[in-house]
Structures are given as structure tokens and as C-alpha cells.
Amino acid sequence: MVDLGVIWDCDTDLSVYRYLKSISFETPSGEDIFFNDVGEVPATFDIMNLQIFPNNQYRLVKVGRYESWATTTQQISLDIGAINWNQEFTEVPHSVCSESCQRGNRKISMEGRPQCCFQCVPCSMGEITNETDAAVCIKCPEDMWPNEKQDGCLKKMVQFLSYEELMGVSLAAASISFSSITLLVLCIFRKFSDTPVVKANNRSLSYVILVGLAVCFLSSLVFIGYPLGFICLLRQVVFGVSFSIVVSGMLTKTITVILIFQSTKPNSIGKRFDSRISKGVMFTCPLLQVIICIVWLGTSPPYPELNMKSKPDTIIAECNEGSNLFFCGMLGYMGLLATVSFIVAFMSRRLPDSFNEGQYITFSMFVFLSVWICFIPAYLSAEGKNLVVVEVFAILASSAGLLGCLFFPKCYIIMYRPDMNTKQYVRGRP
Known part of the structure; x- marks a missing residue:
């Protein structure tokens, strides 16, 4: 059974509450009285200061007012001059437990x-x-x-190997200097092309190798500067193809030396071969590298990228290789050519001095392989512009090793020992 009296009381309370919400009046002291949305009268408090005098008497003095209904900046009003502070305190007490947190x-x-x-x-x-x-x-x-x-x-600072910094300028200067030296050696070989030393070293192959080395040195310039789209496409391709031409020339030189020595023996297999083998090796080996690069550029070409994850405070402008598989394949094929050339040259190092280029090629390929074997762990551990510096240094060091080990001894004979640039000396005869 429902108590109608309770229902009447609830309805009455709701009705009264509805009317109370609209009540607003001013007291004789000038205070505004009203009810908020939840039926409460906004609080108003006087702020009193307990003032104790030397004779142990005290009194409460009104020094301010707190009005909860006012805005945040106007809720508290204080008369600072009316406050009597305790003499034991040397500064105004803080009204909060913790100081404000500063920016950051x-x-x-x-x-x-x-x-x-x-x-x-x-x-x-x-x-x-x-x-x-x-x-x-x-x-x-x-x-x-x-x-x-x-x-x-x-x-964020954008980082790349720039021509405006010392490292970039140094590497660029080294690249141009070594390239100029290579072209100078080419001019020397061209000028003295009819001398026995130049003839004995297969003039046409020497020219190809020297031109390839000059391109190798200059290819390092593409790694310096801000990486743009066409620069990213050229970087690894020019470097990989030019080095393949140089190493293929080394391999062809070694094979030619072996065939020439074999052809001097009666009934030797070397007599059944001619220069077509050397030309075939010189043409086929770089062609395979070109095919790898064409497929690479056609399927997943390198592209410029702003790397914002490697360093939190730096944007690294770099070339994304597109496909690590093709990049490793290009380096792997170049390493395979160098290894085969080293092995063949090492096997031919004992041939008579009259035809022997094997010793020079063996040492030059040893230097070449040593540089690139050291390059791999350094490349994997580097990042940003340091990664580019490592690769450029490897290009310059390995190219300089090939140039110095293979051509400088011959240039020395041509320029400073003309008495050794004779058929008798080349053939090992007194």
C-alpha cells in the first residue's frame, strides 16, 4: 500500500525547490542572497586575523572576505595593511603546500x-x-x-655531409686530386705508348683501368652534398659499375699474362686461345654488374629520405637504398670479382719476370680487398653522415691502392729510369 502522504511531501518539496531557485534578495547589510543550481546558498566568509598584544590580550580583526560565487580572481579580497603578522616569522607564509611548477x-x-x-x-x-x-x-x-x-x-638540425664542412671539403679535394693524378698517369702512358714497359702491360687494358679509376675517384663527389632524387640514383650505380670495370680489367690482365706464358710452351693449351678470351672477360664481367643495377633501378630504386628516428634531435638527410638485397648483391658481385682476380693473380705470381704482372696485381688486389673487408663492419656501425664518410673513404682508399700498386712503379721507370724501359729489361735479358 503506497503512502500518499509521502508522495505529497515529495511533490511539495520539488515544487518548493523550484520556487527557491528563483529567489534572490538583498539583506539589510547589502549582501545578495540566492540559490545555485543544486539548491545551495553560495558561501561567504569573513577572513579574521588573530592579533595578540604584549600584555597577552588579543582580538579578532576582519582583514578580508571570501565569496565563493565571485570569479576566481575576485573571490578573495584582503586588506594587507590591516594584518598583524607574528614577529617570529620573517616572511609572509605560503598559502599552498607546493611551489608552482615552472615551464618545462x-x-x-x-x-x-x-x-x-x-x-x-x-x-x-x-x-x-x-x-x-x-x-x-x-x-x-x-x-x-x-x-x-x-x-x-x-x-631540428638537418644533417648531411656538406661541402661547407671540413670533412666534406677534405674528401672532395682528395677525390679531385686523385682523379687528376690518375689522368696524369693516363697521359704519361699515352705519351710513352710505344715504349716497351707500356706495351708489355697491355696498353688498351691499362687505358680502360685508368679511366675507370678516374671515374671511381670522381664518383665519391656524388656522395657529398644534399641528397636529391637523381643523386641517389647515381651514387651506388656509378660507384658499382666503375669499380666492376676496374676489377674486371685487373682480372683480364692476369688472364692475359697466363695465356701469354702458356702460349710459349709447346703443345700448350694457351696456343688455342687468343685475345677474344680477354675481350670476353672484359665485356662480360662489367655487363653483369650493369644488369644488376638496371634491375635494381627498375624495381626498387634508391630515393632521398629524411630520417627522423635515428637521432631524436636531428633530421638525417640520406639516400634510402630502396632494396638492401640489390645493394648487397652489387657489393657482393664486386667482392666476388676482386676475390677471383686476387686468386688468379696469386697463382700467376711465380711466372717469369718477362711476362709477369701477377705480383703487382696480387698486391693491389690484396689492398683492395683489405679496405672493403674493413669497410663492412664500419659501415654497419655508422649512421648519418658518418656512414657516407665511411663509404667515401673506402672508395678513395681502395682506388688509391690500385693506382699506386699497379701504375706508380711503371711511371717511375718511364720517367726516372729510361735505361730500364728497354726490350732487354722487359724480357729479362742482360
Whole structure:
């Protein structure tokens, strides 16, 4: 059975509450009285100051007022001059438990303590706060990084091997210098092309190798500077093909030496072969590298990329190789050619001096392989512009090793020992 009296009372309360919400009046003292949305009268408090005198008498003095209904900046009004502070305190007491958190920090509440008590914690890496007493930190945009105080974002520095820095200028100067030296050696060989030393070293192959070395040196210039689209396409391709031509020339030289020596023996297999083998090796070996590069460029070509993940405060402008498989395949094929050339040259090093180029080729290929074997771990551990520096250094060092070991001894004989540039000396006869 329902109690109608209770229902009547509830309805009456609701009706009364509806009317109370609209009540607003002013007291004789000038205070505004009204009810808020939840039926409460906004609180108003007087702020009293307990003032104790030397004769142990005291009194309460009204020094301010707190009005909860006012705006945040007007809720408290104080008459500072009316306040009598305790003489034991040398400064005004703080009204909060914790000091305000400065910009670059965020607030963390302390468990079991009042809301005004909190800890200030620096923002995490990559985040900032640009206002005091911030509850959360905000992340900087992807292309920006917090400043030292973590209260603002700065543009990230774009890093690449530039011509404007010492390392870039040094490598570029070395590249041009070595290329010029290579062309000078080519001119020397061309000028003295009819001398026995140049003839004995297969003039046409020497020209091809020297031109290939000059291109190898110059290819390192493509690695310096801001990486653009066409530069990324040229970098590895020019480097890989030019080195394949040079190493193939070395291999062809060695095979030619062996065939010439074999042809001097009666009933030797070398007599059944001619220069077509050498030309076939010289043409086929670089062609396979060209095919690898064409397939690479046609399926997954290199492209410029802004790497924002390797270093949190730096944008690395680099060339993405597109396909690591083709990049490793290009280097692997070049290493295979160099290894085969080294082995064949090593086997021919004992041939008579009258036809022997094997010793020079063996040592030059040993230098070449040593440089690139050291290059692999250094390349894998480097990043950013250091990675480019490692590759450029490997290109210059290996090319310089081939040039010095194979051609400088002959240039010395041509320029400074003409008495040794004779048929008798080349053939090993007194």
C-alpha cells in the first residue's frame, strides 16, 4: 500500500525547490542572497586575523572576505595593511603546500596529501610545457625538438655531409686530386705508348683501368652534398659499375699474362686461345654488374629520405637504398670479382719476370680487398653522415691502392729510369 502522504511531501518539496531557485534578495547589510543550481546558498566568509598584544590580550580583526560565487580572481579580497603578522616569522607564509611548477615541468599529485600538494617533474624527452602548473606535457612536432629548458620547440638540425664542412671539403679535394693524378698517369702512358714497359702491360687494358679509376675517384663527389632524387640514383650505380670495370680489367690482365706464358710452351693449351678470351672477360664481367643495377633501378630504386628516428634531435638527410638485397648483391658481385682476380693473380705470381704482372696485381688486389673487408663492419656501425664518410673513404682508399700498386712503379721507370724501359729489361735479358 503506497503512502500518499509521502508522495505529497515529495511533490511539495520539488515544487518548493523550484520556487527557491528563483529567489534572490538583498539583506539589510547589502549582501545578495540566492540559490545555485543544486539548491545551495553560495558561501561567504569573513577572513579574521588573530592579533595578540604584549600584555597577552588579543582580538579578532576582519582583514578580508571570501565569496565563493565571485570569479576566481575576485573571490578573495584582503586588506594587507590591516594584518598583524607574528614577529617570529620573517616572511609572509605560503598559502599552498607546493611551489608552482615552472615551464618545462608538469605536476604530479601526491597520494594522501591535499590537492595543493604536488611534485614537479621534468617533461619526458621530446615533450614541453609552455605554461606554469601544467598537468600534462605536449609533444613537439615531428620536425622540431625541445629547447634546453623544454618550454619551447626548435627546428631540428638537418644533417648531411656538406661541402661547407671540413670533412666534406677534405674528401672532395682528395677525390679531385686523385682523379687528376690518375689522368696524369693516363697521359704519361699515352705519351710513352710505344715504349716497351707500356706495351708489355697491355696498353688498351691499362687505358680502360685508368679511366675507370678516374671515374671511381670522381664518383665519391656524388656522395657529398644534399641528397636529391637523381643523386641517389647515381651514387651506388656509378660507384658499382666503375669499380666492376676496374676489377674486371685487373682480372683480364692476369688472364692475359697466363695465356701469354702458356702460349710459349709447346703443345700448350694457351696456343688455342687468343685475345677474344680477354675481350670476353672484359665485356662480360662489367655487363653483369650493369644488369644488376638496371634491375635494381627498375624495381626498387634508391630515393632521398629524411630520417627522423635515428637521432631524436636531428633530421638525417640520406639516400634510402630502396632494396638492401640489390645493394648487397652489387657489393657482393664486386667482392666476388676482386676475390677471383686476387686468386688468379696469386697463382700467376711465380711466372717469369718477362711476362709477369701477377705480383703487382696480387698486391693491389690484396689492398683492395683489405679496405672493403674493413669497410663492412664500419659501415654497419655508422649512421648519418658518418656512414657516407665511411663509404667515401673506402672508395678513395681502395682506388688509391690500385693506382699506386699497379701504375706508380711503371711511371717511375718511364720517367726516372729510361735505361730500364728497354726490350732487354722487359724480357729479362742482360
